[in-house]
Amino acid sequence: MEYDGLKIVLCVSGSVAAYKSVYxxxxxxxxxxxxxxxxxxxxxxxxxxxxxxxALSAPVVVDQFENPAxxxxxxISWSRWADIVLVAxxxxxxxxxxxxxxxxxxxxxxxxxxxxPVLFVPAMNKAMLKNPATQRNIKTAEELGYYVMQTxxxxxxxxxxxxxxxxxxxxxxxxxxxxxxxxxxxxxKNS
Ligand SMILES: Cc1cc2nc3c(=O)[nH]c(=O)nc-3n(C[C@H](O)[C@H](O)[C@H](O)COP(=O)(O)O)c2cc1C
Numbered sequence: 528m529e530y531d532g533l534k535i536v537l538c539v540s541g542s543v544a545a546y547k548s549v550y551x552x553x554x555x556x557x558x559x560x561x562x563x564x565x566x567x568x569x570x571x572x573x574x575x576x577x578x579x580x581x582a583l584s585a586p587v588v589v590d591q592f593e594n595p596a597x598x599x600x601x602x603i604s605w606s607r608w609a610d611i612v613l614v615a616x617x618x619x620x621x622x623x624x625x626x627x628x629x630x631x632x633x634x635x636x637x638x639x640x641x642x643x644p645v646l647f648v649p650a651m652n653k654a655m656l657k658n659p660a661t662q663r664n665i666k667t668a669e670e671l672g673y674y675v676m677q678t679x680x681x682x683x684x685x686x687x688x689x690x691x692x693x694x695x696x697x698x699x700x701x702x703x704x705x706x707x708x709x710x711x712x713x714x715x716k717n718s
Pocket of ligand 1: 539542544569618620651655
């Protein structure tokens with residue numbers, strides 16, 4: 528499926544899988560999506576904003592208070608611009624914040640401000656994922672209307688084996704396609 532100008536805010540949080548979102552972004556671009564990148568401060572320890580700027584030719588924002596001269600409430604303008612907010616990789620932390628309605632950085636504020644579908648693609652250690660707090664947060668996020676992808680099982684970056692791997696790019700793209708189709712259907716139903 529071609530994305531035909533689909534506007535995606537790609538939100539990157541502080542997981543060791545952060546570099547994979549560059550490949551994800553490139554695949555989405557290849558399919559015709561337009562991309563803007565929002566990063567948590569912690570994600571910049573794993574990969575730099577420059578990598579996304581250079582590899583995706585996309586605007587990148589980490590700190591919405593960084594350029595007060597251009598101040599235009601970017602959390603609102605970006606959340607209105609987006610057809611889909613794609614949080615990939617999604618840390619246990621960002622899912623917990625979304626479940627609690629916390630908006631203390633650019634990404635969590637976009638998530639709270641947007642009216643468009645939000646898809647979390649988690650990646651984390653198996654014990655973090657299995658922790659009842661994370662499981663409760665995922666359930667709450669889903670009850671709030673957010674979409675949360677299943678992780679994959681296999682070798683984890685921490686050296687352990689189990690659930691928590693960032694899903695394959697093809698699986699994420701497929702999920703995004705199902706959201707586009709759902710959005711189109713609801714538009715047809717509402718017209
Ligand atoms: C090397 C390293 C790898 C990490 N990988 C993950 C991860 O894959 N998933 C996760 O939820 N947290 C991971 N963390 C912990 C998060 O970076 C930490 O919870 C951080 O506060 C998340 O911040 P953010 O959600 O604002 O980006 C990792 C930490 C380190 C030091």
